Amino acid sequence: MSGLSIIVPCYNEEESIPLFYKAVEKVLTKMKDVQPIFWFIDDGSKDNTLPEIKELRKQDKNVHYISFSRNFGKEAAIYAGLKNVDTDYVVLMDVDLQDPPDLLPKMYQLIKSGKYDSVGCRRVDRDGESRFKSFLSDCFYSVINKISDVEIVPGVRDYRMMTKQMVQAVLEMNEYSRFSKGIFSWVGFRTKYLEYHNIERVAGKSDWTTWALFKYALTGIVDFSQTPLNMSMWIGMISFLLSIIGILFVCIRKIILPNSSVFGWASLVSIILLIGGLQLFCLGIIGKYIGKIYLQVKNRPIYLEKEKQ
Ligand code: UDP
Ligand code: MG
Numbered sequence: 001m002s003g004l005s006i007i008v009p010c011y012n013e014e015e016s017i018p019l020f021y022k023a024v025e026k027v028l029t030k031m032k033d034v035q036p037i038f039w040f041i042d043d044g045s046k047d048n049t050l051p052e053i054k055e056l057r058k059q060d061k062n063v064h065y066i067s068f069s070r071n072f073g074k075e076a077a078i079y080a081g082l083k084n085v086d087t088d089y090v091v092l093m094d095v096d097l098q099d100p101p102d103l104l105p106k107m108y109q110l111i112k113s114g115k116y117d118s119v120g121c122r123r124v125d126r127d128g129e130s131r132f133k134s135f136l137s138d139c140f141y142s143v144i145n146k147i148s149d150v151e152i153v154p155g156v157r158d159y160r161m162m163t164k165q166m167v168q169a170v171l172e173m174n175e176y177s178r179f180s181k182g183i184f185s186w187v188g189f190r191t192k193y194l195e196y197h198n199i200e201r202v203a204g205k206s207d208w209t210t211w212a213l214f215k216y217a218l219t220g221i222v223d224f225s226q227t228p229l230n231m232s233m234w235i236g237m238i239s240f241l242l243s244i245i246g247i248l249f250v251c252i253r254k255i256i257l258p259n260s261s262v263f264g265w266a267s268l269v270s271i272i273l274l275i276g277g278l279q280l281f282c283l284g285i286i287g288k289y290i291g292k293i294y295l296q297v298k299n300r301p302i303y304l305e306k307e308k309q
Helices: 017-030 049-059 075-086 103-110 131-147 164-172 180-186 209-226 229-254 266-298
Strands: 002-011 036-044 063-068 089-092 120-123 156-163 191-196 305-308
Touching: 002 017, 002 075, 017 049, 017 103, 017 120, 036 049, 036 075, 036 089, 036 229, 049 063, 075 103, 075 164, 089 103, 089 131, 089 164, 103 120, 103 156, 103 191, 156 180, 164 229, 180 209, 209 266, 229 266
Parallel strands: 002 036, 002 089, 036 063, 120 191
Antiparallel strands: 063 305, 089 156, 120 156
16 A cells, blocks of 8 residues: 555635545545545635635545645645655646546556656647647747756646655755746656646636746746856857957948048947847846846745645
């Protein structure tokens, strides 16, 4: 008999919780050699999420929960869950049933065989999602895989089963800005990816706007790559070289054609605007990294608990 903790981040999910519990229980009863423990993380929900979880706890003592003092985000909820579990195996699942529970037996079988330390899942299509969002995701995966030292498999979800050892490794990365997809890849270990087709949420709605996804992608890049910083150095170097050529050009023209000084106003304005723009762009990149350092050195807690059971 092995213990399996199921960590479920929930933010305003009152409708999904009973549906999720029922669907997962159905699959778990078939897994005879597993002793499941649910950990629902209420990420500062404003609806009846917490009462719904408490209702489940009344029926099933294997249901535990942590309730945050406010909304800290899914990454913080995952971290809180991982910190509190103590079983041989751990799985992270979304409560909206977009992570199909039917895959649990297969994941468990693979991890139990000892061949893998972690079994992740990836969506192979994005049916039901806007074309524009899918296009942006594709761009994100190709960029981050080119410029960072972690490999992020396209379409990978946070739905992942891990051994205790890998959970410990993930917890050792207690950085404030958390990008789980990068962290799971960074810690290494042998990982198997299962594929499945996209499933739409069972209830409620996702609050991921395109802008929020874009910011999430930027977090991933800044957290796991120094390429933007190097890029700003190269931009600086190239514009410096170009300006030397420009200076030589102006000086030589002055010597050859002494009366041409008024000539070139338009190009001068263009150059000033271009260089000014590049400087602000590079400063922005540096600012992004300084912002991360600022948050890290303040050493604030990743989440705050209000209730736990
Ligand atoms: N979630 C959370 N905190 C948040 C936002 C989301 O814990 O601030 C949870 C949410 O309840 C769900 C999971 O994270 O269980 C995934 O959220 P969502 O379905 O909105 O994301 P998507 O599936 O669109 O990536
Ligand atoms: Mg979802």
